[in-house]
Amino acid sequence: MQHLLNLLAAIALLVWGTHLVRAGILQVFGANLRQIISHGVRTRLTAMLSGLGVTALVQSSTATALIVSSFVGKGLMGLSAALAVMLGADIGTSVMAVVFSLDLSWLSPLLIFLGVVLFISRQDSNAGRFGRTMIGLGLMLLSLRLITETTTTLTQSEVIRSLLEALSSDLMLEITLGAALAVLSYSSLATVLLTATLAGSGGIPLEVALGLVVGANLGSGILAVLTTLKSSIATRQVPLGNLVFKLIGVCLMAPLIGVWLQYAVPHIDDRIAQVVLFHLAFNLATVLVCIGLCGSVARLVQRLLPDEESTESPLLRPLHLDASALATPSLAISAAAREALHQADVVETMLRGLLAVIQNNDQRLAHELQELDDTVDSLHSAIKYYMTRISRAELDADESKRWTDIMDFTINMEQIADVIERVLQDVEDKKIRRGLQFSEAGMQEIRAMHTMLVANMQLAMSVFLNGNVRDARRLLEEKARFRDLERQYAASHLQRLSNQTPRSMETSSLHIDLISDLRRVNSMLCAVAYPVLEPTGVLAPTRLRKKKVAERKAASAAETRAGSGLPAAPDAALPPAASGDAPPTAAPRTSESADAPPPAPKAEGGNGAR
Template sequence: MTHLLNLLAAIALLVWGTHLVRTGILRVFGANLRHILARSVGNRFTAALSGIGVTALVQSSTATALITSSFVGQGLISLPAALAVMRGADIGTALIAVVFSFDLSWLSPLLIFIGVVLFIPRQASTMGRIGRILIGLGLMLLALRLVTASTEVLMQAPAVKALLASVGSDLLLEITLGAVLAVISYSSLAVVLLIATLAASGGVPLEVALGLVLGANLGSGLLAVLTTARSSIEARQVPLGTLAFKILGVMVAAPFLGWWLLNVRPLIGESASVVVIFHLMFNVMVGVAFIGLTNPVARWTQKLLPKPEKNASGERPNHLDPSALSTPSLAISNAAREALHQADVVESMLLGVLEVIRKNDLKLAEDLRKMDDSVDALYSSIKYYLTKISREALAEEESRRWTDIISFTINMEQIGDIIERVLIDIEDKKIKPGRNFSEAGMAEICELHARLIDNLRLSMSVFLNGSVRDAQKLLEEKARFRDLERAYATTHLGRLSENTVQSIETSSLHIDLISDLKRINSHICSIAYPILDSAGALAPNRLRQPALADNNL
């Protein structure tokens, strides 16, 4: 029992080491890898080469599939180009398996030691994350050595020999078992390395090992399909097309396992080398032989998963792609894009308020109040999406961006609530009683409203670009708006003293309305504070002018 637990622990350590390497590389180089993929899809061959390079670095074709799927979902690359990238991605992960099949156990303690030295002092820095990658590589090499030691002991047990003999009698069972292991471990690379190690130590007959390798390849395709199951149709098409290629490859390769063992095995020698080279040649065969089928497979995939028809309800793409969560920088970008859409809805509500005041349009007021539900729903979705991004995975700048997005969406949600209450007041105190603002009072409201729209659009620019100059301007507008609100409250009181009938009838609504507009403006202008604070341009109670002069963009 102890030896079995040792083997299971070694397998878990191998999977964990693979996870550390994959997530570490995505955290450090995720944005650069996305740029490489996006720029290399001019034709299917350069796309395949970029897939080889990126996957060799990430050590996970599944991770490459998720990145590529998000590109297709956003319309950045075409589906055939994405499928070509995935043909190269499978070759890339197979090449890494070949590298790890060599005896590199002597590197394990060195990598772990250097990794810990880099990671502990500065965990959130780039060097700390590189240390995390080195720790993962060291753990993978250590785990492979532990798997070998544990297997040699377990192979002496008669029950284990009987179990392996039963598995070896059915190729379909071997393929199924390999696929299940790849899905459970979230890494076909870890499974292939495990199979190669078991084959080298005699834990698994070679003919069984090759069947398990076919299953592991199939499992990696199935894993990507499951991971993107809740993504957009466009994002789900890439994993489905990739799975189709893997199924075709398995169907072609399965009948030739006996031929491989008979003719190629003597040329290679060691069992572990036979396994990883078979894995490599399988993926090279699928990549080279089937790369010309990217367009037909893409068309078949699009027929199986057709894009939904856009309806009159204004259905829009949702930028909160779950498959992007494995790449924090991409997920942060998606959340920011969705936050800007939330601001667009708030702008529509704010523009409609003036129309309701001018035209006494109860139907428009009702429609605008319903839009607040959309603002609230967007806020909840963005907040939930951001909470699923690991804060540990974010660099310092990305962590600040995470906080800025949360702050921005909170302010937009609160503005939506204020607008809803304003509309209710307008209905109850103006439209239903049939009252109107005085000409001077309406001019004041229009002036404040126009400034509010301008400030909202400026705040969206500040949120998007982080311009210190625009943030300074936004904060200056806050002061001007406050002064205008006070001045207009004073002139309104002057009209009351002159017994202006319209001003008397709408006095309560007028004062409340300009006060609510000032509150909305305060929420809008609060977007500037994080930008100015990061630039060192804020004093405790006022703008620090010299700092602003030094940090203007």
């Protein structure tokens, strides 16, 4: 019983080591791996080679399948090219099985020692993550040695020998068992290595091991299908096509097990090598037969899983929140940033449509734009939920800052959409339903502010995406220009009221509210510049900071007067803090900075600025 438990523990250690290596490689090189795949699909050959290289690093064709499936789901890659990538991924897995079959047990202690030192000393850096990968590699090599030692002891039991003899009686049973092991262990590589080690130690007959290898290959295809069951149709097409290739490989190689035993085995001395080289031969034969069938299999899969005919616009649903990227926080951060820009695109659609509603009294368009506010809210909720699923402990300092910036940006976009929705409602209530029009001069002012606001919206999105300091400075300069423009237009409106311009008098309340709300939207857009400029130290001091400096100077002057015997300055000449009044409380900075303008003058008959 003890030996059986030792074997199960060693198998668990092998599976866990494989998981550590896969997770570590994805976290360190995840973005680069996706770039390799996305740029290597020009031809079927390059697509296959990119899949081979990526899977050799990740050591999991299932992980590669998830990445490629997400590309197809987003329309970034054709199904035929994705299937070629998966053929290369299967060769990558078999190559790594050959590498691990070599006697590398001497390397295990060194990898574990160095990996633990790196991981403990620099957990939140790429060096620490690479250390965890080294720990995984060391555990895999250690587990293979433990499996060899344990199975050597177990095979001396008569009960175990009887069970193994029963296995060798049915090829279909061996294939089924191999597939089940690959699915349960979440790794065909671990299953093949386990099978090779058991065969090498005499734990199972060679013909049984080859049947299990065929089943493990089939199991990896089934695993990818099961993993993407709840995904979109386009995402599920890649694993299904890969499973078709696996079935072709099983039909091709299962009858050739006897041929391998008769002609190849006599030329290979090591039993472990006999198993892993058969695994490599399985995938090479599958590639040679199927590389020319990628287009045909793609068409077959599209008939079996036809694309959904969705009437919903892609604008209205999340496009970039890839669940498979959550295992790699750096990739997940990039996905969330792209989705935040998608949310900003919806807000920009609302902002651009606002002017058409104001000019044309288009009530139908106003309702459509107000409904987009619900889309912005749902996108904000989706991004927020996705961001909370990212492991903050695995983010470095720059990624943590980016996490915060994305959350702030999406909150600002959601608030801007709320302001635009309220403006649309006011326009509908106070202008469209009453059949009113702004004066010609007033409409020109609104158009000018709107044009500037759309330009600032695009600039803010650029600053969020690129973090360019020069653009961030331009954005703050635009904030000051916009504030001055609001004051100028508020004064012009009051002048028209004093001249008793009829249209200005009829729409006075709405006009003042509108230019004030546009200024608020602009202030929230300009808030994107603060995270970029704060580290550079170029932000100008706010009035609040200037006021505190004046208070300190006044208090220092009072102490000097008292020390020199001069009469103290009267309380009225001192700021409140110096005269004993409570000092002003500094409010936290929001999108409305401390240099916000005073409220616009209240017009006659109107309810003033908000």
